[in-house]
Amino acid sequence: MSSEIKSENFLSKLIAVLRYIWIIIGITLLIFLILDFISGLLMNKIDSVNLQAKCDEEAKAFNKPEWYENYFFENEKAMKIRWSPYIYWRRESFEGKNININQKGLRQTWNKDKGDSAPKKIFVFGGSTTWGTGVRDNYTIPSQLSRFIYDKTKYNVEVTNFGELGFVSTQELIALIKELQLGNVPDIVIFYDGNNDVYASYQNGVPGVSHNEFNRIKNFNLENDKSALYKAAIAKAVESSGIYRLIYYLRGKFFGVHIDIPDYTSDRLIDYTLRFYIVNIMIIENLGKLFSFKTLFYWQPNVFFKEQLTDVEKNRSAPELYLKDFYKNTYKQVTLSSYLNNKSNFHNISEIFMDDKDTIFIDYCHLNEEGNKVIAERMFNDLKSILDSENDIK
Amino acid sequence: MTKPEENKTKTSNLIIEKIKSIWVIIGITIFLIIIIEGIASLIANFVFVDPVTRKYNEQEEIFKNSDYYKNLKKEEMASLKVRWDPYDYWKRVPFKGKYVNISFEGIRKTWNPVIKNTKARPLTIFIFGGSTMWGTGSRDDYTIPSDVAKILSENTNIDFQVINLGEYGYVSAQELISLIRELQKGIVPDIVVFYDGINDTYTAYQNCTAGLSHNEFNRVKDFNLHQDKNRLAENYLNVAIKTSGIYRVMSTLKKTEQIKDPACENVDMLVDSTIYNYLTNIGLVEHIGKLYGFKTLFYWQPSIFCKKELSKYEQKQLAKEKYLQDFHDKVYNKIKSLAMLNSKANFTNLSDIFYNSKEELFIDYSHITENGNKAIAEKIAEDVLKIIKEKDNKGK
Numbered sequence: 001m002s003s004e005i006k007s008e009n010f011l012s013k014l015i016a017v018l019r020y021i022w023i024i025i026g027i028t029l030l031i032f033l034i035l036d037f038i039s040g041l042l043m044n045k046i047d048s049v050n051l052q053a054k055c056d057e058e059a060k061a062f063n064k065p066e067w068y069e070n071y072f073f074e075n076e077k078a079m080k081i082r083w084s085p086y087i088y089w090r091r092e093s094f095e096g097k098n099i100n101i102n103q104k105g106l107r108q109t110w111n112k113d114k115g116d117s118a119p120k121k122i123f124v125f126g127g128s129t130t131w132g133t134g135v136r137d138n139y140t141i142p143s144q145l146s147r148f149i150y151d152k153t154k155y156n157v158e159v160t161n162f163g164e165l166g167f168v169s170t171q172e173l174i175a176l177i178k179e180l181q182l183g184n185v186p187d188i189v190i191f192y193d194g195n196n197d198v199y200a201s202y203q204n205g206v207p208g209v210s211h212n213e214f215n216r217i218k219n220f221n222l223e224n225d226k227s228a229l230y231k232a233a234i235a236k237a238v239e240s241s242g243i244y245r246l247i248y249y250l251r252g253k254f255f256g257v258h259i260d261i262p263d264y265t266s267d268r269l270i271d272y273t274l275r276f277y278i279v280n281i282m283i284i285e286n287l288g289k290l291f292s293f294k295t296l297f298y299w300q301p302n303v304f305f306k307e308q309l310t311d312v313e314k315n316r317s318a319p320e321l322y323l324k325d326f327y328k329n330t331y332k333q334v335t336l337s338s339y340l341n342n343k344s345n346f347h348n349i350s351e352i353f354m355d356d357k358d359t360i361f362i363d364y365c366h367l368n369e370e371g372n373k374v375i376a377e378r379m380f381n382d383l384k385s386i387l388d389s390e391n392d393i394k
Numbered sequence: 395m396t397k398p399e400e401n402k403t404k405t406s407n408l409i410i411e412k413i414k415s416i417w418v419i420i421g422i423t424i425f426l427i428i429i430i431e432g433i434a435s436l437i438a439n440f441v442f443v444d445p446v447t448r449k450y451n452e453q454e455e456i457f458k459n460s461d462y463y464k465n466l467k468k469e470e471m472a473s474l475k476v477r478w479d480p481y482d483y484w485k486r487v488p489f490k491g492k493y494v495n496i497s498f499e500g501i502r503k504t505w506n507p508v509i510k511n512t513k514a515r516p517l518t519i520f521i522f523g524g525s526t527m528w529g530t531g532s533r534d535d536y537t538i539p540s541d542v543a544k545i546l547s548e549n550t551n552i553d554f555q556v557i558n559l560g561e562y563g564y565v566s567a568q569e570l571i572s573l574i575r576e577l578q579k580g581i582v583p584d585i586v587v588f589y590d591g592i593n594d595t596y597t598a599y600q601n602c603t604a605g606l607s608h609n610e611f612n613r614v615k616d617f618n619l620h621q622d623k624n625r626l627a628e629n630y631l632n633v634a635i636k637t638s639g640i641y642r643v644m645s646t647l648k649k650t651e652q653i654k655d656p657a658c659e660n661v662d663m664l665v666d667s668t669i670y671n672y673l674t675n676i677g678l679v680e681h682i683g684k685l686y687g688f689k690t691l692f693y694w695q696p697s698i699f700c701k702k703e704l705s706k707y708e709q710k711q712l713a714k715e716k717y718l719q720d721f722h723d724k725v726y727n728k729i730k731s732l733a734m735l736n737s738k739a740n741f742t743n744l745s746d747i748f749y750n751s752k753e754e755l756f757i758d759y760s761h762i763t764e765n766g767n768k769a770i771a772e773k774i775a776e777d778v779l780k781i782i783k784e785k786d787n788k789g790k
Contacts, residue, residue, distance in 0.1 A: 022417065175573065229629055232626055
């Protein structure tokens with residue numbers, strides 16, 4: 001009997017202890033949630049103040065164009081991307097004053113139909129420089145190219161901007177193949193590359209892959225992997241919690257932010273980066289023969305190929321200065337490539353702004369609207385002779 | 395303490411006590427769920443057989459006379475693991491076994507003869523396709539590429555190597571991208587073989603869009619998943635529920651049949667775009683071939699729906715995929731009727747190769763036995779030999 005009483009006592013004591021622990025857990029959780037909520041609110045406020053400050057700073061650097069603030073916040077919203085088969089991503093559709101993206105994920109291009117004949121299709125491929133980061137719809141390279149053709153020739157054309165954030169030439173080649181598979185065949189294609197091919201190689205230490213290819217590796221089949229999902233969900237929940245964001249912010253404020261810079265600078269990587277690019281343009285040219293379209297290729301400029309940098313350019317390209325040597329070495333190989341330089345449809349325009357004294361670059365690779373105009377005019381000159389020669393054949 | 399103050403304290407004490415009780419009840423509920431889940435998991439582990447194991451267990455029937463199947467089955471199941479591969483999505487991880495061997499690059503081992511002249515580059519033959527080409531259900535030395543290599547070695551003296559670039563689930567678009575990736579690396583073949591049909595047809599049906607990969611919706615789900623807190627939580631919950639013991643026991647009891655019909659709109663248009671997509675891909679491969687100077691051969695593969703005389707086992711396999719037959723027949727019949735495709739010297743429609751065969755050849759609706767592989771390899775090798783002879787004559 002006494003042993004029964006003893007075990008009953010033990011059990012009720014155990015339950016009481018468990019109940020007590022459980023209540024302490026509850027109170028701790030509650031305090032944590034309240035703290036996290038407050039930190040989250042604080043960080044949201046800090047983020048929005050910082051974003052406005054960033055916008056003001058950029059607007060000031062670019063001589064305060066009246067459209068810039070609207071563009072800046074539209075761009076923030078238009079950054080959302082979705083999966084696109086084989087080329088990984090395209091932007092979600094977006095409607096704004098300065099940025100418009102259609103259902104296919106393509107940025108709006110200025111086009112005017114001359115109406116006398118079916119317009120010739122001109123596809124322009126490239127990365128965010130072609131897409132038009134930092135500029136309005138009507139001032140992207142494809143839009144300005146379309147305007148040059150409209151203003152200075154009799155030809156009726158429709159220019160489509162296939163540029164996309166971070167795209168490398170392999171993604172562009174596949175994007176072109178996808179259009180051909182759909183029966184959407186162009187008359188002329190333009191490829192404007194260089195920066196992303198070089199950067200992606202440097203970032204991944206492997207040529208030909210996309211920007212942040214490691215994200216594709218991390219995410220592959222993740223939705224079926226319970227333990228990987230669990231780890232990722234916990235890590236992300238911690239990372240996006242108010243408390244973590246606040247600690248991270250304060251750490252950055254007081255101790256600075258450390259960025260891991262990869263160190264892939266081998267000559268072999270440079271050779272392979274170029275080799276991949278050359279194979280891509282060879283295949284594109286050959287597709288041109290099969291589908292009867294003409295091809296133009298441009299190796300683009302960046303801030304490392306401008307001698308006279310303005311203060312704005314110096315400041316805004318400073319974070320990417322570590323890339324300078326790799327870019328310079330790869331670009332040197334491009335200049336030395338007899339294959340590329342013997343091609344009449346390949347144009348190395350990396351030094352097009354070499355002696356320019358004005359602000360052209362808004363960061364290490366993106367151009368302002370004036371810069372885009374110079375590139376578009378350069379393309380127009382090459383394109384005009386193609387359009388003229390096709391017209392002569394008729 | 396005044397009375398209203400006393401009442402206030404009483405009310406707040408009551409509220410605190412209530413919250414405590416609710417919190418304790420939550421704790422007890424979680425505790426009970428954990429216990430039930432533990433028991434259900436134990437039961438499910440005894441009762442529940444995962445679909446892959448079930449499929450392999452079923453296949454034992456067709457392999458009843460082979461002494462290697464148990465080993466092959468074990469190795470195949472262990473080698474199903476895939477990793478991300480840029481642009482063409484996946485390749486298998488390296489594997490070493492008795493019958494299944496996969497290289498570091500994710501390429502299955504192919505039987506190849508010893509190279510006689512090691513100083514010269516051997517004639518290189520790339521063979522692309524899906525799992526039928528990879529060789530699901532076959533040993534390394536009895537896949538289609540291995541059989542092609544054996545036939546070639548019996549009929550020619552030149553040095554050559556056959557490379558099996560077949561991969562689980564690949565469609566022709568993935569194969570085209572794989573080929574481009576090889577060329578980018580500077581690896582240029584002399585002959586390229588594409589063996590397609592089933593995967594291009596199935597994926598068009600599965601995604602209601604032509605040209606996409608198997609389970610393209612998984613790519614959509616995976617995309618940037620790591621960066622999205624809400625989607626991560628949602629996906630984790632989904633997987634946690636589906637792999638829980640309670641869910642597994644309940645679904646075993648319910649025995650719900652998976653509905654595979656995606657009910658695509660405008661099927662005729664889908665059939666046309668499936669074929670147009672395939673034609674564009676082989677057109678691109680051909681032109682890339684002209685650029686690089688390699689020859690191309692294209693084959694449209696057979697399926698269980700193209701066999702008249704079916705064994706009981708094969709009938710069972712066909713019944714399982716019956717839902718696909720209508721769409722499959724539309725695509726396959728259209729392929730047969732396309733004069734411009736069938737008149738191409740480098741295209742061969744092998745879909746009816748087993749039409750009158752009485753032999754049990756299909757392991758499931760698409761994969762074939764080693765005997766089946768041999769019959770396909772004979773056709774391919776015949777064409778490859780013609781090309782080799784032509785090259786030889788030109789050389790002379």
